[in-house]
Amino acid sequence: MRLLFLGDIVGRPGRTAVIERLPELRERWQLDCVVINGENAAGGFGITEVICEEVLGAGADAITLGNHSFDQREALVFIERQRRLLRPANYPPGTPGRGATLIDTRSGQRVLVISVMGRLFMDPLDDPFAALDRELEACPLGRVADAVIVDVHAEATSEKEAIGHYLDGRVSLVVGTHTHVPTADHRILAGGTAYLSDAGMCGDYDSVLGMQKEESMRRFLQKTPGPRMEPALGAGTLSGIAVETDDATGLARHVAAVRLGPWLAESVPTFWER
Ligand SMILES: [Fe+2]
Numbered sequence: 001m002r003l004l005f006l007g008d009i010v011g012r013p014g015r016t017a018v019i020e021r022l023p024e025l026r027e028r029w030q031l032d033c034v035v036i037n038g039e040n041a042a043g044g045f046g047i048t049e050v051i052c053e054e055v056l057g058a059g060a061d062a063i064t065l066g067n068h069s070f071d072q073r074e075a076l077v078f079i080e081r082q083r084r085l086l087r088p089a090n091y092p093p094g095t096p097g098r099g100a101t102l103i104d105t106r107s108g109q110r111v112l113v114i115s116v117m118g119r120l121f122m123d124p125l126d127d128p129f130a131a132l133d134r135e136l137e138a139c140p141l142g143r144v145a146d147a148v149i150v151d152v153h154a155e156a157t158s159e160k161e162a163i164g165h166y167l168d169g170r171v172s173l174v175v176g177t178h179t180h181v182p183t184a185d186h187r188i189l190a191g192g193t194a195y196l197s198d199a200g201m202c203g204d205y206d207s208v209l210g211m212q213k214e215e216s217m218r219r220f221l222q223k224t225p226g227p228r229m230e231p232a233l234g235a236g237t238l239s240g241i242a243v244e245t246d247d248a249t250g251l252a253r254h255v256a257a258v259r260l261g262p263w264l265a266e267s268v269p270t271f272w273e274r
């Protein structure tokens with residue numbers, strides 16, 4: 001199966017890049033399943049129902065969230081009816097929405113998508129390891145799901161790598177989000193799971209983490225309150241990871257970084273470009 005995961009959409013440049021380029025990429029790479037983190041899609045903070053529908057309409061099969069899940073209060077309501085929008089599974093019981101969903105692909109295969117959030121240097125939620133065990137027990141790779149994609153929304157690379165090895169052999173892909181900076185450690189772990197510490201962001205890289213660099217610099221230079229942070233508005237770059245899985249096992253066969261747009265060196269999955 002051909003999977004694409006893209007990192008946090010930040011504001012309009014990220015949305016525009018996804019909406020303009022994803023339909024073509026889906027076709028060109030014959031993608032079976034596309035998952036995108038959308039926690040900063042609405043002006044850098046959270047996601048609205050209109051934006052959620054736009055991103056799904058452009059060809060995303062599921063959208064994951066993170067610590068900004070509910071910055072737009074309407075998400076507390078519409079997440080209940082939007083089964084393809086996921087907040088981290090390790091939020092406390094009773095939190096609106098869900099942390100995992102099963103996607104039916106066009107070719108009739110099924111992809112389990114799970115979102116969890118790390119606890120180091122973040123708002124400490126419930127144990128992400130236990131939440132992952134629970135979701136995978138309900139829907140194991142090979143028996144219920146043909147592929148499993150896990151978004152680990154976390155600050156610490158140690159926690160992301162630990163989760164990667166914890167799930168090695170049990171899922172198709174473990175990919176980190178949240179830092180908005182792509183890492184170069186995409187690989188296939190010993191047990192066959194594709195891994196990347198951080199997918200980076202879909203947004204304007206002429207910025208500080210997708211937000212306007214002037215106000216961000218000012219906050220470091222002068223320790224005084226200022227205007228609200230706004231997304232940088234230059235052209236957006238797509239950033240994430242492409243994975244080809246073995247249909248028999250659901251584990252990874254090929255993995256490549258995806259970076260398309262200004263400021264970052266371009267990277268595409270050459271194994272699909274023939
Ligand atoms: Fe983010």
Ligand SMILES: [Fe+2]
Nearest residue numbers: 066067068178
């Ligand atoms: Fe985040």
